[in-house]
Amino acid sequence: MIDYLMQYGLFLAQVATLVAGIGVVVAIIAAAAARRERDDERLEIKDLNQRFTTMELTLKHGILPKKAFKAEAKAAKKRKAARKESKDLGRLFVINFRGDIRASAVASLREEVSAILTLAKSGDEVLVRLENAGGLVHDHGLAASQLARIRQRGVALTVAVDKIAASGGYLMACVANKILAAPFAVLGSIGVLAQVPNFNRLLTDKGVDFEQFKGGEFKRTVTLFGKISDADRAKFSEEIEDTHALFKEFVAAQRPALDINRVATGEHWYGKRAKELNLCDDLKTSDDYLLERSAQTGIFEVKYITKKGLSRKLAAAVDSGISGALEGVSQRLIEDRYAG
Numbered sequence: 001m002i003d004y005l006m007q008y009g010l011f012l013a014q015v016a017t018l019v020a021g022i023g024v025v026v027a028i029i030a031a032a033a034a035r036r037e038r039d040d041e042r043l044e045i046k047d048l049n050q051r052f053t054t055m056e057l058t059l060k061h062g063i064l065p066k067k068a069f070k071a072e073a074k075a076a077k078k079r080k081a082a083r084k085e086s087k088d089l090g091r092l093f094v095i096n097f098r099g100d101i102r103a104s105a106v107a108s109l110r111e112e113v114s115a116i117l118t119l120a121k122s123g124d125e126v127l128v129r130l131e132n133a134g135g136l137v138h139d140h141g142l143a144a145s146q147l148a149r150i151r152q153r154g155v156a157l158t159v160a161v162d163k164i165a166a167s168g169g170y171l172m173a174c175v176a177n178k179i180l181a182a183p184f185a186v187l188g189s190i191g192v193l194a195q196v197p198n199f200n201r202l203l204t205d206k207g208v209d210f211e212q213f214k215g216g217e218f219k220r221t222v223t224l225f226g227k228i229s230d231a232d233r234a235k236f237s238e239e240i241e242d243t244h245a246l247f248k249e250f251v252a253a254q255r256p257a258l259d260i261n262r263v264a265t266g267e268h269w270y271g272k273r274a275k276e277l278n279l280c281d282d283l284k285t286s287d288d289y290l291l292e293r294s295a296q297t298g299i300f301e302v303k304y305i306t307k308k309g310l311s312r313k314l315a316a317a318v319d320s321g322i323s324g325a326l327e328g329v330s331q332r333l334i335e336d337r338y339a340g
Helices: 004-032 048-061 068-086 106-117 137-152 168-173 200-205 232-254 271-276 286-295 308-338
Strands: 040-047 091-098 125-131 156-166 176-183 186-188 268-270 298-307
Touching: 004 308, 040 200, 048 286, 048 298, 068 125, 091 106, 106 137, 106 298, 125 137, 125 168, 125 232, 125 286, 137 156, 137 168, 137 232, 137 308, 156 168, 168 186, 168 232, 176 271, 186 271, 268 271, 286 298
Parallel strands: 091 125, 091 298, 125 156, 156 176, 156 186
Antiparallel strands: 040 298, 186 268
8 A cells, every 4th residue: 555655646746747847838938928929909890781781682683683683782772871871770789798607708898898888879779699608606797797887878788698698697688778588598597506525524534634724714614625514504505695685686676577586596497488577578589689670770790809829828728727627517517407
């Protein structure tokens, strides 16, 4: 057994040395790259009216007789001119937000919202095409706050959910003046969840001590390796319940027509059932909504793009390696939970 432990310890030392060596090389490369590189950041604007018109004319060109197609092309030009000349119909700005457990897209969202607010006025509208199954509370709370900035400036906010807006995703969606949902989109899951494995008994069985020192009775309650007392469990549960209460208060304030106690059970519902519970306002895909609005309104998709330099790519790769397993497990849990 002693020989085995010595060999195992030597193996761990070799692995640690290799990892440290790789880390040093990565750090050197990253530092050298950082001195001579800059991230490429820019705002990209797409005219969706033009996109729809191009698709329409391409189809008609292949189907209609030549004379009929020329008439359609002429009509399309007149509609485009009318949109540009009108000052009363407003504009529709489109933002796409695809969430993950840490709502990492909020970095781009805050830039997109800021850019739109430099131009948007009363009569304009922002449509957020949202796909988000939830995650960390503080990250999704920040994302919701970014959307709240739009309403605070008197600009109409619509959220379209084609697939899912659950838990932290619904925390974001409920900020909108109006929520659209596809018939089988998932909405709700107004609840808070924490799962922590504990290896204390395994360590005890193997004769391994775990020492934890803290200043403040509840600085750390539930841990991976320490023994969890009844007081620790009670405090942790209290924190979960308080977070849930804040979640409920926020949703109820944004959508007062909701029976918050009915929907804040952690359950989720599909589009039609969600509408019956007032979790959304209309059953419609974002595609249908945009096509309807494109006839009279100028529609512009706004996207903030960041192309990272080498040093940030390396740092992101390291971070991705550390958090990848957690993200994968989380995604699997989400898929299992919302599977048909």
